[in-house]
Amino acid sequence: MKPDQLPLAMRWPAQQRFDTFFAGDNGATLDLVQRAATDAAAPWVFVSGAAASGKTHLLIAACAAATAAGRRAQYLSLRNLSGGAPDSIRALGGSDLLALDDLDAITGRREAEHALFDLYNRGKAETHTFLFAASRAPAQLGIGLPDLVSRLSACAQAPLKPLDDAARSEVLRERAAARGIELDDAALAWLFARTQRDLGSLTALLDRLDRESLAAKRRVTIPFLRQVLGS
């Protein structure tokens, strides 16, 4: 199936692409993930970072880039595995690129760790590419199986540092501009002080503001923000 033949919503979400990823200090991490997405010989990558630092964005962007390059890609959050996690993990594989998110969900669960260890070995033997993501580096995750820790540690380590407020403002301003919304410094400062400051929630909020300002035919000002957010 060529990617452009996919129905729109079935394509990888358009907002989670490499070109919408604001790298900031994370350029090297972005580069590692980009290589893994399209080059079967590139090292596997372990992305680590706090919640809302952009891990899922990178993994899905990698799947989108891989699909565009004719590779088969699958994104899966270990948090969403249904049924017995070990059995589910054992049944994975088959894609050229397998992006496994939220490894934290199985740490300390011996059977599931063992299944992931086996999946890793199979992937190595069958020359798939793996991308892993978790809140911390492998050795700090609290994984009980040393064999799994050492294998995950052999991946290129790609830490994601959270953006600082200045970088976040810049991204938000850019994204607002892309939607035709003008956000001045006062409005930005107001938003940062009162809302969740991770980019995911801010961008979702921006989409909402976009719709509401369009409907109300108003500019996005502090009084308007106050009205929309009900404060």
Next chain:
Amino acid sequence: MTDLWRRCLERLEAEFSVEDLHTWLAPLQATEDAEGLRVLAPNAYTLDVVRERFQPRIAAVLQHLNGAPVTLRFDVGTLNRPTANPRKPAHNGASARVGRGGNESDSFESNLDPNYTFDLFVEGKSNQLGKAAAMQVANNPGRAYNPLLLYGGTGLGKTHLMHAAGNLMRTLNPATKVMYLRSEQFVTEMIQALRTKSMDDFKRRFRAVDALLIDDIQFFAGKDTTQEEFFHTFNALVESKQQLIMTCDRYPKEVDNLEPRLKSRLGWGLSVAIEPPDFETRAAIVLAKAQAKGVELPIEVAQLMAKRMRSNVRDLEGALNTLVARANFLGSTINTEFALETLRDLLTVHAQAITISNIQKTVADYYQLRLSDFLSMNRSRSLARPRQLAMALAKELTEHSLPEIGRGFGGRDHTTVMHACRTIRDLRATDGKLRQDWEKLLRVLTE
């Protein structure tokens, strides 16, 4: 992609969340034939989820679009998959590689990794015995040492040696049938064989090889039926002088939930410990891996990495991958300064709190001793041995001098520390339990 499937997806995209769509439906492929629509999933888990959660809707939508019910078949698989692999031959497990029935010798294709050879194995004090034994076995399969058991912690090169032996056997005699598999594959295939009532086939396949290499047999622990079957396979192979090479993460007698008679069999041939590599070997390994990647790595950088990362070779590999990727990205030359800067995060993890007092606390916890007793002058055996172990670890893991270490242990003399280091070194060679404690503590302290 068929037009019918595309229209079906278009309809479904309005009904499910974006996450469901791109996790479960986007990876599916479909073809249409006379019998209906065949939907392929990349793996069994996706197939299960799709069947359970989406099949009724898929069927209903297809029927609506088609004006009549559409026969749906679900499978694991891929359409138009190029068979050539860009990097190395695929290892799809033993069953995919060894012909069924009696014609194995005609078309035997090995599933060894060609990248693991003796030439590419970096030898040092910690692994030279293992390498020598593996080479002897490869030169004289079934006769030299049978079985050969390589044991030691994770990431020390056991799998490399095992493949290297298999590869050398096939270089010396290309007709040699060598089968490599991880213990997990043995378990999975046996369960499959039991389910499909094809145990005879299963037995025949494993017994028809000249050499069977089984990795990580500690994972047989607690799996009684597998152990039973492996026990018979083991006997059959050894009796007819077919070579068996195995790896284990510890001395098999120390694996819990392994049947006593299997444990004793495992000790029949030669068991060799693979120790964590010493500093020089670690540095040599980093240099060899860099060379294999075509990267020029200054010796000081290799030494820096070897000095800071001690637990196993995979950590070094990860660090090297990270370093090379960053240098490529930034267009930088790799020198000590650049390496220190890049690896700061990784190194912090490894250098994290390796101090004398941290070692004391970790060792005291490990043996469930009170820290105050541990540092006292009490010389009872139950305290003295752990104390000596802690001193030896302090010598191994910190930059402190022997007098400094002595002072850190309640004002002891440096000759006491020296004696402790020597005692522990000797005991590691003769006392399996102590060696295991040493390795575990090393791992805890360095990971």
